[in-house]
Amino acid sequence: MLLAAAIERFRVHLEHERGLSPRTVEAYASDLARMAAFLSRRAGSSGTVDAITTADLRAFLAGEVGRGMASRSMMRRVAAIRALFRYLHERDEITNDPTLHLAQRAARRSVPTIVSEERLRDMMDLPDVSSPAGLRDRAVLEFLYGTGVRLRELVTLDVGDFLPLGERVIVKGKGAKSRVVPFVGRAREALLAYWCDRFALTAATDWKLRAVSRQPAFAGRGGARVSPRTVQRIVARHLRLVASVAKASPHALRHAFATHMLDHGADLRSVQELLGHASLSTTQIYTHVSVEHLKRVHRKAHPRA
Incomplete structure (x- = not known):
């Protein structure tokens, strides 16, 4: 061949x-x-x-x-x-695999810069929620930080993925693998407020949302599915107003989600499942970030540090 x-x-x-x-x-x-x-x-x-x-x-x-x-x-x-x-x-197309003796050097995994909880709280107050665009932007920001989903996972969500309406959402991740992600607190409030405005609902209930279950969860112009580029612009525009980060991207909110979960006592396996990581080693980078955060707190707060 x-x-x-x-x-x-x-x-x-x-x-x-x-x-x-x-x-x-x-x-x-x-x-x-x-x-x-x-x-x-x-x-x-x-x-x-x-x-x-x-x-x-x-x-x-x-x-x-x-x-x-x-x-x-x-x-x-x-x-x-x-x-x-x-x-x-x-598939027996070759007799011998020439990669069996191919060495591979491990790459040094860079530690991401994490935006603080205080900065993210400030960011969530920035969108003008008196406008449809502002409601959408806040829902995007709260959802990315509140769930830790990837950019591609967010833009492919439909309203039906949240039904029956509760406190979870089915996310389609890498390799066509689905996982259940908790959908609670501010992220839930912001998304339901956005939907009520967008679909002209007095309240977001199960039976009312079933009529729009095939609609994209987050919309762009004309009600079409929001594009990855639009989400990137939303995050960059708001994040750069509150924090100095090299990459003001949706992934910065995913990094913050994982690190802040560990800071507040979440176990590594749970964070791995929430992020949809196939390997625990991918998630372990956030333990290094969390430890560095604790060191800074210790140096700042301890009288003999």
């Missing part, structure tokens, strides 16, 4: 069988296309997958390192290559 055909078949597998997001599929396809371009220029390459060796892959990755590729990007590139050849090996 030619490498180009193998990559295309793998791309279809990722999209339709594994249910990965278009963004993830595109990232994998881009990484594999770079590898294919390198191998096509490599002396003696036949263009078939069964002729690719570990030495070929090492040469490609060495070239990427020489170009100054970041450690995290390199990890993703190696992961894409491993996944492709594992897929081919499982």
Whole structure:
């Protein structure tokens, strides 16, 4: 099988069988296309997958390192290559998997900057809730911080995902995996206030919301589903007014959600489930952030610190 055909078949597998997001599929396809371009220029390459060796892959990755590729990007590139050849090996398209002896250096996971609870309280008071746009913006901000969902998860929510109306919402996460996320407090109040205004309801009740269950939970212009770019602008505009952060993005509110939960006594496993992390190691970065916060509090408050 030619490498180009193998990559295309793998791309279809990722999209339709594994249910990965278009963004993830595109990232994998881009990484594999770079590898294919390198191998096509490599002396003696036949263009078939069964002729690719570990030495070929090492040469490609060495070239990427020489170009100054970041450690995290390199990890993703190696992961894409491993996944492709594992897929081919499982389907007997190749006899030997050339990635079995391919070393992978662990990337240093950067610790995110966390916005304080006080700053986020100030931010929630900024939207003008006398206007439909202000009600929507506050609902977006409260929901992101109150649930810790990803940007893509928020924009794909429908009203029906909240029904029967209670204190939970079904979120469709990465890899087409769904999880139940608590929907309480200020986040719930802000979203219901937004819906009452948007759908002209005197009160948000189960039977009234069923009539609009297929409507997007958060709308943009003309009632269409709000775009990821619009949500990014909402967060950036409000967050930059209260905090100095390198990236004023929806993910900053997800970071804050996780860290503040741990600060207030939540256990790591629960936070992992709420965030939809497949691996506990991904969630563990927030324990380092939380410990640093406690150190700062100790240095500031203890008389002999």
